[in-house]
Amino acid sequence: MSVAAVSIVIPNWNGRDWLGPCLAALGDQTLAPAEVIVVDNGSHDGSLEYLRDAHPEVTAIALGANTGFAHAANVGLHRSSGEFVALVNADVELAPDWLARVAGALGRDPGAAAVACKMVSLSDPNRIYDAGDILRRDGVCEQRGRFTRDDGRFDAPGEVFGACAGAALYRRSALESLGGFDERYFAYLEDVDLALRLRLAGWRCRYEPAVARHAGEGSAHQLPGGHHLLVARNTIVLVAIWFPPRWLPLVAYRQLAWLWHAARERRLSSHVRGLAAAVPMLGPAVRARRARRPPPLVPIDVAVPARPFRGPRAEGHRRRLG
Numbered sequence: 001m002s003v004a005a006v007s008i009v010i011p012n013w014n015g016r017d018w019l020g021p022c023l024a025a026l027g028d029q030t031l032a033p034a035e036v037i038v039v040d041n042g043s044h045d046g047s048l049e050y051l052r053d054a055h056p057e058v059t060a061i062a063l064g065a066n067t068g069f070a071h072a073a074n075v076g077l078h079r080s081s082g083e084f085v086a087l088v089n090a091d092v093e094l095a096p097d098w099l100a101r102v103a104g105a106l107g108r109d110p111g112a113a114a115v116a117c118k119m120v121s122l123s124d125p126n127r128i129y130d131a132g133d134i135l136r137r138d139g140v141c142e143q144r145g146r147f148t149r150d151d152g153r154f155d156a157p158g159e160v161f162g163a164c165a166g167a168a169l170y171r172r173s174a175l176e177s178l179g180g181f182d183e184r185y186f187a188y189l190e191d192v193d194l195a196l197r198l199r200l201a202g203w204r205c206r207y208e209p210a211v212a213r214h215a216g217e218g219s220a221h222q223l224p225g226g227h228h229l230l231v232a233r234n235t236i237v238l239v240a241i242w243f244p245p246r247w248l249p250l251v252a253y254r255q256l257a258w259l260w261h262a263a264r265e266r267r268l269s270s271h272v273r274g275l276a277a278a279v280p281m282l283g284p285a286v287r288a289r290r291a292r293r294p295p296p297l298v299p300i301d302v303a304v305p306a307r308p309f310r311g312p313r314a315e316g317h318r319r320r321l322g
Contacts, residue, residue: 004083005034006103006169009076011069013041015090016050018215023055025093031100034082035059038090039072068186073165077180082172089166091215093122101210102169105157113174113203114195116163118154122213126150129214132160132207133192135304137247138254139239141192160207161304162195167212174203184281188227189234196242199303200296228267232258232274233281240278240285244300254309 008026012019019038026036036058040048042065051060061075077085084103088094102115116132128145131154135141143164145154163169165181168191178197181190195205239251255275262271296303 004103004107005081006031006084006086006099007076007080007082008033008036008086008088008099009073009080010036010038010088010090011041011072011076012038012043012047012090013066013072014043014045014047016043016045016047018089018091019047019050020054021093022088022090023058025096026088026099028096029094029099030097031103033086033099035080037061037076037080039063039076039079041066041068041072068183069165070181070183070185070187070190073190074180074183077172077175080172084169085172085175086169087165087167088212089214091122092119092167093213094167095211095213098167098210098212099169102208105206105208106169106171109204109206111202111204112206113171113198114163114205115169116160116205116207117167117212118150118209119164119167119212119214120150122215125211125213128154129216130164130166131209132205133162133164133195134307135161135192135196136307136309137243137304138250138309139235139243139247140254140309141189141235155209157209158207160205161199162192162205165191165194166214171203174198174201177201184237184284185234186230188230189238193238193241196238196303200298200300202297226267226270228262229270229274229277232271233278236275236278237281237285240282241289242300 010022026033038051038058039061041063048060048062051058061079063072073087084106086099098117102117105115106112118131119129121127121129126149128148128150130143131145133141133143144160178201182193185193243251259271262268
């Protein structure tokens with residue numbers, strides 16, 4: 001089977017310390033990418049200078065300001081040329097066979113728009129970071145296997161709801177047909193929104209257990225309020241755009257539980273600020289909901305099936321390991 005040309009897009013924001021290992025891992029791929037594009041979101045840590053001096057073969061696009069992951073990903077998508085486009089975070093190191101395996105999985109399934117991989121912790125490769133995403137009817141996106149040991153349970157290929165965009169492969173034509181990532185999210189859950197739109201449009205997401213080692217939140221600590229604020233805000237926005245009213249009691253239950261957890265973890269202020277930040281976005285979100293055309297090919301109840309919120313069958317976060 002011939003493999004389609006694959007472009008690599010790396011959104012970067014002050015990721016200078018991560019870029020060297022990330023690019024070295026790309027250079028070791030058994031399937032060479034057609035091009036590597038780094039979209040820089042206004043870094044002030046010497047990232048662009050490093051790329052210019054150490055990696056002149058890389059196409060660097062300077063945006064001049066932090067426009068968000070979603071916008072940077074869209075810029076890279078539009079500037080790339082491959083039939084397949086891989087999004088890779090700067091704080092990710094790919095196993096040498098990663099690109100060949102995910103490209104093979106996407107090439108074998110013409111009904112698939114994306115491929116999720118087995119992401120493990122960079123500091124502890126025996127710990128799962130994400131083995132494909134799951135969206136629940138309470139508005140929570142779970143990462144399969146998060147915080148559990150890599151004991152082989154996620155070694156089989158298959159199908160999942162969606163892919164974490166920290167290390168994922170996409171079919172260009174599918175993304176372009178939906179307009180790419182929704183930039184209103186800025187960062188966090190933009191990949192969940194895209195996964196849901198792809199499923200509603202009739203596409204699948206494959207899971208291929210090729211390994212990507214991920215530092216996790218490599219630049220998130222630099223965000224005002226951290227990533228928790230954006231997750232709280234963007235969850236409300238995603239629900240407002242896509243969820244039917246009959247699921248709102250489930251969403252309310254989860255939101256109350258999150259408030260309790262935020263209070264216990266002494267980050268209630270950031271969480272509440274995230275919820276408040278969602279309020280001015282709700283009007284445009286509801287208008288976007290009403291303007292959706294054409295009707296989805298797959299019903300929302302099928303795209304987001306009912307699943308347990310707790311226990312092994314929930315498949316999400318278990319417990320944080322020491």
